[in-house]
Amino acid sequence: MRCFAGIDVGGTNSKIGLLDENGNILITESIKTESNKGPQDTIERIWKTVEKLAKEISVNIEDIEGVGVGIPGPVVDESIVKIAANFSWGNDFPAKKMFEEITKKRVKIGNDVKVIALGEQLYGAGKGYKNSITIPIGTGIAAGIIIDGRILAGTTGAGGEFGHIVINKKGHKCGCGLTGCLETYCSATGIVREAKIILKDNKESTLLEVVDNDLDKLEAYHIFEEAKKKDKIAMKIVDDFCDNLAHGIGTLLNIVNPEIIIFAGGVSKAGSIITDGVKKHLDKYALKMTTEDLKFAFSELGNDAGIKGAAALIINDLK
């Protein structure tokens, strides 16, 4: 049986899976990444886990056709991690080379967000489409852009850094150094900050009740929940959020013109209140020909998106 390893290297845990050629997970296990022990140690532990898993389902190591790896940070040429963001493995970290030396397999490396986008397109909410954009919204916001079935990685791995497009020149300073980035509005931290600004002058909101008048306790999901219950202030905050998100998505549409937008990440769990809000404002920012047949969806693979997408880096290539 043709078999593929999909590895989702995270800051804390790394998820490891063996998959068949249709992206079905045969077996999976999570280990601590413990990146402080160094890349050699981490990759060897990952590979030992693969060998153990293969044994458990009676797969010969020789039958593993390749290893796909998703990792945080910008990835160049499916091999080098420019900035190993969550690890102290240095810049221009040669991930592909090290994985190849240890595994003796064909290896491809992808940025974690982009790999998830590939997984969703091939095996999840984007199945059947050629051009999709997966937008994870959590602490930050980014875009995994898939064009004709291939990841748009960018020359230095910065393709899809759409959280940092400037939508308001006079806006907030962003952690990246720019001012007025989409991410300062359309992320969990962004919406909470906007909410705090509005709540200072508007005390008539159930939002204050749910956090016992302690705004330090306010989280993004409170805002979406109270908006769904028709609290006027929460509704206004969510409407602004959706307006700004529509601005960002409209920009993406006019440049990339995909078939489907897939929302992922913690904030997307708010559900249709986001898609409804974005649709309401989108016509201000996107050319009609980019929206007429556009679909919206939510991530379907959840925690499996990482290993499925990682394995897809290899599977996709053999087709």
Added chain:
Amino acid sequence: MRCFAGIDVGGTNSKIGLLDENGNILITESIKTESNKGPQDTIERIWKTVEKLAKEISVNIEDIEGVGVGIPGPVVDESIVKIAANFSWGNDFPAKKMFEEITKKRVKIGNDVKVIALGEQLYGAGKGYKNSITIPIGTGIAAGIIIDGRILAGTTGAGGEFGHIVINKKGHKCGCGLTGCLETYCSATGIVREAKIILKDNKESTLLEVVDNDLDKLEAYHIFEEAKKKDKIAMKIVDDFCDNLAHGIGTLLNIVNPEIIIFAGGVSKAGSIITDGVKKHLDKYALKMTTEDLKFAFSELGNDAGIKGAAALIINDLK
């Protein structure tokens, strides 16, 4: 000898060329498009011209391996022109099918801007790069995006419609129906409009002299010329233009992350005053990792870009 036909169908004239497999033009000729005679007539006249040109350089029609066609309007699947913008050939015009029926050759259709971008990347200013964006600035502004050597066409042909990203929600109404599009600032018409607004309250400018105080005579090149001669008002207008253009380009960089930006079109003839101005403002809008190794250049192929890029649609595919 392997030979390819490159055809650049324009609103008034159509340029027709025969090229070798390295994109060198062997022979070329321009004919009136006269699209009012209908597509059958136009395509037949184009093909007769190809046959005539082939005869002139002793190429057998059998040796023409394919026909690449650049045409205005959004093109889908390298075959259908969604909106035949400059012609009355109807929407969803089956260009590939009609060209194939008449020429009996392998045919690929591309949008004219995107085809020019492909030509520049393969044979002009973008030679040697894999990821480039060619930005023609004239009456309007657009982007021909090439990723890994392939045109980003977009699902409905709207890929690279970057003239219509909204950079100022409270800006001017654009011809496309949106408000505050980049094109309302960064185009020949856009800069002239901004100039007229500023010149109403600022009479101390050589710009008024060069148009004999008749602002109806003002054109984009006047503004760039007077700015080069250090007229303060013209310099301010050009600086605003470059600031807005940097906003648009920074957005593109954060999403597509190319290796090189190539300026084309009439306005780009102003030269380094544009690249210098964009570079001055770019750090406000683009992540550093997208600009560090970024190159800027100007179109090198001029009027030949259309037929070279059109032929490249076929040549590129055979490699």
